[in-house]
């Protein structure tokens with residue numbers, strides 16, 4: 001099968017050093033992965049093509065790149081599944097991190113954010129004579145998150161990071177959850193307090209991309225939501241992020257629908273005029289685009305709102 005690989009190239013030493021796409025035609029086999037093809041291109045067509053890989057078995061996490069617009073492990077992605085009708089596969093370096101050359105990104109910032117969440121056990125109390133013991137039941141729910149191979153795919157495609165590079169990001173937050181939820185760890189509260197700060201667990205926009213692209217099913221966004229719940233349960237100080245979540249749920253309970261004016265005023269507080277005024281351009285854009293409910297800005301409860309309330313009650317009754 002002849003496949004065209006449209007690869008984003010970048011050489012910092014070239015003048016001018018601007019990224020550009022280069023196409024390569026390659027005869028590929030049904031079983032070939034994108035990594036097989038890239039290595040083939042480098043060995044037979046263009047030895048200057050630069051990429052990073054090691055295990056070739058979806059274990060080391062080093063071959064993450066964007067394939068047809070989404071981050072993936074090149075060694076786990078079949079060419080055949082990716083080739084469009086015209087037989088084209090587009091390959092780019094990961095997003096949200098600087099490119100060193102071609103498909104190789106600088107992951108220093110990624111590791112810095114992982115270090116920021118202190119990814120090591122911090123037990124409290126007297127050190128036991130032997131090991132720190134935990135029952136299998138109390139650790140089972142952590143096996144998924146411990147499967148993270150630190151490939152960076154979730155970080156590459158994170159919508160929140162794209163607009164705010166201070167956000168600690170899905171991989172580091174999943175790692176934080178791994179320790180917050182570890183029954184042997186004694187620092188859960190201080191970890192949650194740190195994650196409650198700007199750039200922490202409340203900055204996720206729940207775009208779900210980290211769930212979509214993770215090659216190991218870590219479910220970073222779900223871990224972030226669990227961190228938020230644990231933060232609220234642990235009584236970490238209220239932030240606009242936690243208030244937003246609580247007011248959101250309360251409005252759905254009371255009205256069966258979102259009430260945006262109420263959501264904003266209750267989240268930020270009526271006294272926070274500067275923050276509320278900063279929302280005005282967005283409100284005007286919503287008006288111009290017709291995104292205002294037919295009933296007007298005053299949102300009444302929908303008919304049948306009791307069904308929502310019963311759903312809430314059932315969720316609260318769940319063990």
Ligand code: SF4
Nearest residue numbers: 158204205207208210
């Ligand atoms: S769900 Fe949150 S953490 Fe995951 S990619 Fe989207 S914004 Fe980032």
Ligand code: SF4
Nearest residue numbers: 148149151152154214
């Ligand atoms: S959570 Fe998944 S996508 Fe993110 S670094 Fe870990 S393995 Fe990779």
Ligand code: FES
Nearest residue numbers: 054056061063075
């Ligand atoms: S080369 Fe190791 S995960 Fe792809």
